[in-house]
Amino acid sequence: MSAVVLFGASGFLLYRLFIFRHFLGVNVEYPAILLLMMAIITCSVAWIGWRTTKSMHQIHVIITGLLIVLVVIVEFSCFVWAMVVWDNIDIDIKTTMSAYFAQSTGFQCCGVSGPNDFLSTGHVPFSCCGQGPLDALHKPYAADCSEVYQRGCANLLHSYAREQLLFVAMTALAASILQV
Template sequence: MGERAFVCFRYCLIAGAILLGISGAVVSIFAGYFIYQLHEYASLTPDNVCGSAATLLAMGVITCGIGWFVWQFLNFSNRGQVIIFAVTLTTITLIETSVGIWALVRHEQVDALPSTQHDEIFALAITDEKSTWNHMQSTLQCCGIDGPSDYRGTDAIPWSCCNTTNLANDTEGICTTLYKRGCQLVVLNRTKSILLHVFLLALCSVLLQVHNLEIPFIMNRYII
């Protein structure tokens, strides 16, 4: 009975190693995408919000590598190797738990940019980063930092601030309605949403690691 249980847990551990590698790859892909999203509108994105996603990306790559290593080289009848695998998996689980907490805490700390930086940011919005701002304003349906009034004193409000869904056919290219909300509020809400998704990704990964941890600890009883 003990030998049959050992064989059963051995195959479960192999399946767990494969699943571990796949989950690590998935975590890496999603974490990388979240980092890209946080950098997409870096002009208005608060500082130090990428740390949790970057750490989760690194842990995903490491987890993927560990899953491949276990599948290829782990001797499932060696108590020492099984214990090392369990300790490594426990360490990854604790780190990813910390990453999830970090993302959740940062989510609560995200706040608007200091007003002292607005002039500097807006100066770039109409010069060096003009194309980036045009993309941001048209995609997020916002205008300026706090609203269209930010463009007061400039030559013209960019077309990316125009709400084209309300344009009539006889306006001859004249914008009749501008986006009223500023981009800062939209980017802040977007950043909070991304951090919340980082937390959920870390939570899902931790739950999977905890499930995988049960197998080596149980299997260790049957190794002579």
Template sequence: MALSSNCWKYLVLTFNVLFAVSAVVLFGASGFLLYRLFIYRHFIGINVEYPAILLLMMAIISCSIAWIGWRTTKSMHQIHIIMAGVLIVLVVVIEFACFVWAMVVWDNIEIDIKTAMTSYFVETNYNKETNSDTIRWDRLHVKFQCCGVSGPTDYSSTGHLPYSCCGQGPLDSIQQQPYTSDCSAFYKRGCGNQIHEYAKQQLLFVAMTALVASVLQSTGIFCTFFLAHAIRERRRASIRTSTIARDATFAAPDDTLLASPTAPISLPKY
């Protein structure tokens, strides 16, 4: 029984190391996906980023739980190991909930993006003195080779197309391409569908990352609780052995008080 509990102990210690490594990988992946969504937050809205934010928080919490699991496993205290197992269960459940949440947002993202982009487009055209908003639209046009929200007709109220709809914008200073006054070959498609596909792809990566993390980390649940069961069985076996030894000690007859069968029997004198 002691060997079995030791095997589970080293298995759980190995899991905690892998759990910490997976938390670091999860932190990097969720942080990268959050960044890719964050740079277009003005066009897609902040609600789309919440699953990635939650996944990033769970990666940080998982590092702490891995350290707690390592310490409790080395101490071999049953109640502490059970508590560490419960924490792992909570992490796995929340990560799976993050997967479900990302898929729900993925399914309903089209309306949110079109609403956010239309509102931001109107705000940009209303506040024409704000150069930062105009630069964001220029970067979006050049990056996705699109124009406006639904197409070039969105700029009909302004009377002219921005140069970025022709493929030239703030990025041209890096590429050393000058602005041109000829904007006859402009992009025909709008940016709404392009951002929609982009955001759906990032959310799908977030969902798959959360699902893989929850499945892989769930293996530690079984290992942790099997270790707690092995500790309990070892304790029961130790108590059983001690009880048997104690009962055997008190139940053994004292043969020294009995006379030897070969010794002569002395008769009383009258």
């Protein structure tokens, strides 16, 4: 049962991280992917354990027990990994966002830190104005906006990614505790 719950929870968390995959980078998704794989492995180990109890071979029961211990260790390691990524996510987001930001519109935010990111160019992208890509291929920037989003996108995604990684870490911790 814990594997089924872990499968559902990790799949849901992976989906939530996948939504902003362009900004978060793949290293943020790895702990959730590992949890999803551990759910599948746990189902397999549970099936092996169920089959071995019927055969009453002691070596199979010992191997199943060792596999369960290994699963718990990997799940707890996933907790630690997610917390390490959680602590360093702000650097990853700023680098990934800077590379992808020119292609994105409609986030109701402007630049990495705010509209001041575009002071050197003298104009801001249409996405900062809330206008959308008005002929974005030929004129990707607007010289004058009636209203510019003042908040930067990095802090919004930073908070979101930390929240999702905390959920992944807690799910991994709960799964390892439950299986112990």
